[in-house]
Amino acid sequence: MESNSSEMEGNGGKIAETAPTNDSSPSLNILCAICNEFFRANDIIFSTSRCGHVFHKDCLTRWLNRSRTCPQCRDPCDRRRVHRLYLNFAEAPEFDDTELPKVAMDWVPIDLDRDSLPDAHLPPEGAVQCGTNEDGLPTYVARGYYHDDLLPAPYVPEKKAAFGSHSCSARTLTDDVEILVLNDCDYKWVPGQHGTYPRDALNTGYSELGEVTYTGRGLYQGILRLGKVHPSHKVMYIPHHGQEVSVNTYEVLVVTPRDQADR
Structure with a gap:
């Protein structure tokens, strides 16, 4: 097992993951419930389709190798029922009435x-x-x-x-x-x-x-x-x-x- 991604059983059988800490991108005020690290702007973030909870991709992948439930709420979850979230970060103007383009x-x-x-x-x-x-x-x-x-x-x-x-x-x-x-x-x-x-x-x-x-x-x-x-x-x-x-x-x-x- 690699030293930078240690895993252990925490309280209540929860799997704790150690996320990389050498990312210098801005930190977000949102926690990954598996590793308890704040997401950063450069992180690859995945969401469960059923309940919508979000996690680091690597954290969630390792979790679903062991369990078929959401790590946060324990709803049924499957590796095919997750998808990546693409978050765009920018300073919001004071007034912005521009309509976002619709996807095809x-x-x-x-x-x-x-x-x-x-x-x-x-x-x-x-x-x-x-x-x-x-x-x-x-x-x-x-x-x-x-x-x-x-x-x-x-x-x-x-x-x-x-x-x-x-x-x-x-x-x-x-x-x-x-x-x-x-x-x-x-x-x-x-x-x-x-x-x-x-x-x-x-x-x-x-x-x-x-x-x-x-x-x-x-x-x-x-x-x-x-x-x-x-x-x-x-x-x-x-x-x-x-x-x-x-x-x-x-x-x-x-x-x-x-x-x-x-x-």
Whole structure:
């Protein structure tokens, strides 16, 4: 074990990490709960997707090699459910009315808590609506976490939930639901069958084994439905009345930023 990264068991079984101290970048008034060191401007910082707590990348990686929970709140966490945070530091002007540029495509978390504002469940501008659910309610392209999977899932605003297909059942998703928002993109639906998908298909989710899954749409009982294209299973799965049904022919979502399309 290297001398500059000692690890030991602290109170309550918490793993203590020793972070490098030779960084001369400015210190931030935020602590990494694993090593108890303040973040610095040059640090690589990662956040958990479910609860949003932040840690040094190396600290969090070592922790998740031993545990599948968040080091701070002990919520379930997986190495595939973390992402890097990019923080920009600058002196703020006294008055700054400049609008930040919008990204071309984004997965935007949607607030489905009981105590949220009355309109918090409404799809934001740029959300992609396609088809309906089995009751004829409009659905939007979304995704949500279920155990170790990230499921492509139709979001139904009237139900305040997304619905994913997993292990022969339809799963109701109300935590960590993200809706696709396009600001400067074109999109199209490309035909596929028996698990095929175009090379430029939108990578929407993944299975617990790390296989990429895609957003698709297809007809089921005469209704255009959103679902999960699972290549190795050679079908598109659709959540339907609490069950997971499948179709062999479908269309796969392809999203292209307009500046890329012009090249």
